[in-house]
Amino acid sequence: MKYFTTGAKSALIDKISIEEVGMPQMVLMERASLGVAGAAAEFIKDKKQKILTVVEGGNNGGDGVAAARILKERGFNVDIFYIGGIKKTSEAFLEQIKIAENCGVKIYKASDDYSLKSLLVGYDIVIDGIFGVGLSREIGGVQAEAINIINDAKEERQNDLAVISIDIPSGVSADNGELLGVAVKADVTVTFGFTKVGMLFGKGREYSGKIILKDIGFPACAVEKTAPEYYGLDIDDIKKILPVRKDDSNKGNFGRLLIVAGNDSIAGAAVIAGQAAFKAGAGLVKIFTHKDNRNIIGAALPEALLDVYEYNSDSEESSDGTNHSAGKCSGKITSPGGEQSGEIISSTDIESLVKWATAIAIGPGLGTSEKSKYLLKAVLKAAYENDKPVVMDADAINIISEDRSILKNLRFEEKKWIITPHMLEMARLIKTEDENAKDALGRIFKDRFEVAKYVSNEYNIISVLKDARTVVSDGSSRCFINTNGNSGMSKGGSGDSLTGIIGALLAEGMKPQDAARAGVFIHGAAGDIAALKCGRTSMTVTDLNGVIDMIKR
Ligand SMILES: NC(=O)C1=CN([C@@H]2O[C@H](COP(=O)(O)OP(=O)(O)OC[C@H]3O[C@@H](n4cnc5c(N)ncnc54)[C@H](O)[C@@H]3O)[C@@H](O)[C@H]2O)[C@@H](O)CC1
Numbered sequence: 001m002k003y004f005t006t007g008a009k010s011a012l013i014d015k016i017s018i019e020e021v022g023m024p025q026m027v028l029m030e031r032a033s034l035g036v037a038g039a040a041a042e043f044i045k046d047k048k049q050k051i052l053t054v055v056e057g058g059n060n061g062g063d064g065v066a067a068a069r070i071l072k073e074r075g076f077n078v079d080i081f082y083i084g085g086i087k088k089t090s091e092a093f094l095e096q097i098k099i100a101e102n103c104g105v106k107i108y109k110a111s112d113d114y115s116l117k118s119l120l121v122g123y124d125i126v127i128d129g130i131f132g133v134g135l136s137r138e139i140g141g142v143q144a145e146a147i148n149i150i151n152d153a154k155e156e157r158q159n160d161l162a163v164i165s166i167d168i169p170s171g172v173s174a175d176n177g178e179l180l181g182v183a184v185k186a187d188v189t190v191t192f193g194f195t196k197v198g199m200l201f202g203k204g205r206e207y208s209g210k211i212i213l214k215d216i217g218f219p220a221c222a223v224e225k226t227a228p229e230y231y232g233l234d235i236d237d238i239k240k241i242l243p244v245r246k247d248d249s250n251k252g253n254f255g256r257l258l259i260v261a262g263n264d265s266i267a268g269a270a271v272i273a274g275q276a277a278f279k280a281g282a283g284l285v286k287i288f289t290h291k292d293n294r295n296i297i298g299a300a301l302p303e304a305l306l307d308v309y310e311y312n313s314d315s316e317e318s319s320d321g322t323n324h325s326a327g328k329c330s331g332k333i334t335s336p337g338g339e340q341s342g343e344i345i346s347s348t349d350i351e352s353l354v355k356w357a358t359a360i361a362i363g364p365g366l367g368t369s370e371k372s373k374y375l376l377k378a379v380l381k382a383a384y385e386n387d388k389p390v391v392m393d394a395d396a397i398n399i400i401s402e403d404r405s406i407l408k409n410l411r412f413e414e415k416k417w418i419i420t421p422h423m424l425e426m427a428r429l430i431k432t433e434d435e436n437a438k439d440a441l442g443r444i445f446k447d448r449f450e451v452a453k454y455v456s457n458e459y460n461i462i463s464v465l466k467d468a469r470t471v472v473s474d475g476s477s478r479c480f481i482n483t484n485g486n487s488g489m490s491k492g493g494s495g496d497s498l499t500g501i502i503g504a505l506l507a508e509g510m511k512p513q514d515a516a517r518a519g520v521f522i523h524g525a526a527g528d529i530a531a532l533k534c535g536r537t538s539m540t541v542t543d544l545n546g547v548i549d550m551i552k553r
């Protein structure tokens, strides 16, 4: 397991390490600077290249000054530009300036009328030590000017100017990846102890470039005392929570997943979810879908069991009952305004389908018509009454967004169900009456963890907030952040695949929180293998589904 820290948590780890454990600040700073110098030396290679370390007067600047001194001692051609615009310079920074001057490092001060713009022309590399995790508000004035000069020079000179940020690109919020006014666009960021949460998401991710994580010796007791909330898992952690597939077993040992998906003439989502479920290890998969999909799904996924329903609206001739002799009526549907009515006819009633399953996945391609609403409500009610785990995605979420009482009325004592909205679906799910989806989306970007946590507690379920980095919340203060996966997965069907994987893991008996975390991890890892095999541009969800089993091996 690895932790990710916010700005406040990083500062607290510093503080406890220094004030309570007794680590001298200058020791931590020296180790941080050695880390920066080492990473920079590896990146630079040609010692003739000229490096300009641009600093402010906080501890991030202190790291910058110390790194410049270490690089100089190692024979690199390095100078410092000191902006000098913050009110309170840190003592460590001032001490580092003294040491650097004693070691003969040239320091250009803006207060001596040196211009960063003119100076920068003569340099090949910028080391950014302007702000670190102490950044607390929008950047303006001289620091914004310096950052714009660096970014403009980078834009103009592209690969002829490299930018290395210390700890976090100056201007990126360590908490959510948003830019506080302006931010340095780095090629490389050398970060200390823990990757900052803001470097994983949105602009923060883009601006960080390649992230190099350096252990600078924060004592474990200091870290534990701060109880970091955000964490990631690696393949070994995931393997520990996956069910063991014993040799002495049969298909009945690996669960029965009921997938309620598809709509008249929409079969693809059900096929993708079913494929993924088999690949993720489900013993039996039954798809419950519209009768029109029978032949397509039967041909595309012959290993799946299939149960179909027929929908007769009142306006159709077949609604006279004559066609129903072979079927059981699952329910009559009337829209609230009475504008649409009809009935769902299936050979197996919904209660029996749900009872057969060890878990249920519902939503892919389901549609949002009255018929789809009826199906969702009937399946969830039966699942609730029969104590079955459920994963809900896509149209299931869209329907719930319109009528949140569906979920609110089915609250278990424990969190047994999983919901997997992407950012827009989440926005629809949380938006208040006087808010539009765009504003709700803005709230998610500001604090996705809080939103995921809110949904988890509001409905007493596990929430999986899907994005380039997916977050899983069980409603506690701790959140899992998944860091694998790639842009090749941003394609139609990707969510259906995740639903199938999570459904399979639930059906195999995993706890919902574990099924959600492992499902998201397996999905991302399979996406990475598919990208290696086929390339991000051309990989498809079928390619991803095809390699799911490789992660479980
Ligand atoms: N404290 C420690 O012991 C260590 C700190 N380290 C470094 O120190 C950094 C944190 O240092 P600091 O806490 O001094 O903070 P920073 O160096 O990030 O920022 C300096 C100061 O700028 C001011 N400031 C914040 N936002 C501003 C804005 N928008 N405009 C103008 N001024 C603003 C604040 O007063 C802040 O303290 C880390 O990111 C890391 O690089 C490392 O040396 C490891 C050890």
Ligand SMILES: [K+]
Binding pocket: 060, 128, 129, 130, 131, 132, 165, 166, 167, 168, 169, 170
């Ligand atoms: K920085």
